Amino acid sequence: MLRKQNSTFATSFISEAGAKLENNDYFAYVELEQYACYVIADGLNDLQTSKGARLATQAVILAFQSNPSMRKGAVSSYLKAANKALLDSDSKEHLKASITVVVSDYAKLRYACAGNTRLRLYRSGAVREQSQDMSLGREMGKEEQLSEDVLARHEERNNLYTYLGQEKNFSPFISKKIKLENGDIAVLYTRGIWENVDNGELDDVFSEASDSPQECLDNIEELLLARQPKNLENYTLAAVFINKVFLDPNRKREIKKIIMISLIVVLVVITISVAVWLIYRQRQNRMEEMERKYQNTLEYIEDSNYIRADEECAEALKLAEKLRDKDKIEDISNYQKLIEAVNKADDIYAEGGYEEAQSGYQTAKERSRYADHKADVYIDKKLEKIADYLSVFDYIQLGDSLMLKNDYTKAEEKYLLAKSLATSIHYEEGRSQAMDALDRLYEELAKEQEEEAKNQEVAAARLQETVTEETGAAELVAKGDEAFTEADYESAKVYYAMALDKYQKLEDVASAEQVNTKLKACVSKSNEKDEQKVLAEEYIETAKKLEEEGNLGEAKKQYMLAKEIYAGIQEEEKASQMENRMDMLEVDREEEKEQKADERAEKTVSGSSVE
Structure with missing residues (x-):
């Protein structure tokens, strides 16, 4: 279909550097047979160069020409192509730009924007559609309910959250399709315009527009320059007068077909x-x-x-x-x-x-x-019944265990509990088993009582025997003590050993330990006595040698030492023997003295006779 030839779109634009050295804005458009594309861009770089805006505009136009369409996905791809072009640029400075794109099939249009370049669509002298800036100033203005004219001077108006050249979270706005009518006017402009010419003035100019867009653009530029603003930014203004929209000649047939x-x-x-x-x-x-x-x-x-x-x-x-x-x-x-x-x-x-x-x-x-x-209630009742049944068996088994330990009183208690519980829950089998267990218990208890009576008799006899044995053991200990006192350790050992044997048979551990202690003391004393006897024998041997040598005085001393040892170990007979031996030595010494005296006297008499 010959869309372009059967529609009338008139486009004009102005773009100036303002007070800057170079114009950083850019506008371009292309009108194909089926679709048209209009692009306006505002460079955001500090360096005064139109490279960012121009590169972005060219990227959109090229992407559009390779795939002309009004689909939302296609329009999105145009903006992504422009964003990628700025990111991939070999410029010394990271290029950034605001952009607005309008795509039309000569009967409808769709627009997309990123940043704060703006679009206004007029119909019958009134605003039919307008874009929204993607800036912090716009968001704050919504919260504070500020007018458009105040927003044009807001300090955060150029603080953008979406723009071309954005590395992450690039999310431009894309509008729905808007049906066009004869006489519609699409206006695209950059911040050099909206910062200095308010919306009301723009609306007044375009509400009185003729069929020529250039006259409107000149009037707005005249308003802008008349104000002589300081530091006037680059400004670009483009207007597309839609004098005649395309009408599809096949529409009736298509409607019938539909x-x-x-x-x-x-x-x-x-x-x-x-x-x-x-x-x-x-x-x-x-x-x-x-x-x-x-x-x-x-x-x-x-x-x-x-x-x-x-x-x-x-x-x-x-x-x-x-x-x-x-x-x-x-x-x-x-x-x-x-x-x-x-x-x-x-x-x-x-x-x-x-x-x-x-x-x-x-x-x-x-x-x-x-x-x-x-099922909780039903299950709980069953579990309670089972618990009672098992408790009956547990009581019976516990009673059986107690019976094996001959604890008949507690066993009877458990059997009676089992019988009582079985009766209360109407558990006949458990009650019968509890009764049988009680019968066995009472039979066993009767046997136990008979056995106990017999055991008591045996125990009495054993007790008498034990008393007799204990008395005999005590007497033996007393005799051992007497012998020990008299230093008759051999006799004491015999008595103690006999007493120890009796206490061990009686399993009287305490008494056995006491007797064993005395026995050990007796053995110790006996060993000491033997050692003293050996020493006394040595003194006697020495005394005999001295006696043979005629040294009666020293011999007497040795016998004296032996006597003292025997007296100490209570060997009275031995001590008496030593005493007798010393007396005999004393007699021998006296005789020896008398003999020596006689010999001296004889020598004296013999000497006198010789004279």
Whole structure:
């Protein structure tokens, strides 16, 4: 279709450096047969160069020409191409720019922007659409509810959160498609315009516009320069006068075609809807049946009828599987596992396997956690009964253990507890076993009493024997003590040894230890006495040698030492012998003295005769 030839778009623009040395703005557009693209960019670099704005504009135009489209994804790709071009630039300075892109198919337009270049779309002298700056000043203005004219002088108006040349989080705004009408005017402009000419003045100029855009641009530039602003930024203003939009000549046929297609679609939709409704109704019926079976399951569980609950639950699970309701399948499966666990435990319980049944009910209790604890009351009652049954057996077994230890009083107590508990819970088997255990206890107790009477007699005899043995042992100890006192250690050892033997047989450990201590002392003393005897013998041997040598005085001294030893160890006979020996030596010494005296006298007489 010849869109461009059958529409009238008139475009004009002005772009000046203002008070700067070089113009850092850039505007370009291209009008193809099917689509048109208009781009305005404002360089944000400190260096006065148009490179960033020009590079961004060229990147968008090239991307558009290679893939002309109004699709949102296509427009987004144009801006991404421009952003990448600035990031990949080999410029000494990191290039940045604000940009606004307008794409049209001559019947509709879509615009996109990043930064604070602006667009206003006029229709019938009023603003139909306008862009929003991507700046901190704009966000703060929203919070503070500031007017557009105040925002134009806000100190954060150029603090941008989205712009070209952004390395991360680049997210430009892309509008919806806007249907055009004859007489619409699209205006693109940079901050050199909106910082110095307020929106009301712009609106006044374009509300009185003729078919020529250049006249409007000249009027606005005249307003701008008349104010003679200090440090006037680069300014660029472009206007696209949409004097005639494209009308599709095939529109009626397309509408008819659309109606026919719509009728077919409606019929198909009705058919599908009926089929869906039937499927839905069937599903609803199944859901209702499943819910009924599910509720029956819960009611049977409440009534403790787990056999019927198992049947209803199985049918409910089949319906849930047909419906592919994962939540219900999981929920009903948990109930089925619970019911199976309870029924299994009930069977074991009925057979009397209480310990195994207890384990089964505990497993069922775990399953009940995942089934809203529905079976807790039933399971707890069963576990309480089993606990009572097992307690009866425990009491009986404990009584049996106590009987083996001959603790009949406590055993009887446990058997009576078992009998009482079995009676209270109507457990006939347990009561019967407790009664049998009591009978065995009383029989054993009677035997024990008879045995005890016999044992008492034997014990009395043994006691008498023990008393006799103890008396004899005490007498032997007394004789040993007397012999020890008299230093008759050999006799004392005999007495003590005999007494020790008796105490050991009597298992009188304390008395045995005392006697053993005395025996050890006696042995020690006996050994000392033997040593003293050996020393006394040595003195006697020495005395005899001295006596043979005629040294009677020294010999007497040796006998004296031997006597003192014998007297010390209470060897009176030996001591008396030594005393006699010393007396004899004294007699011998006296005789020797007399003999010597006689010899001297004879020598004296002989001498006198010779004279």
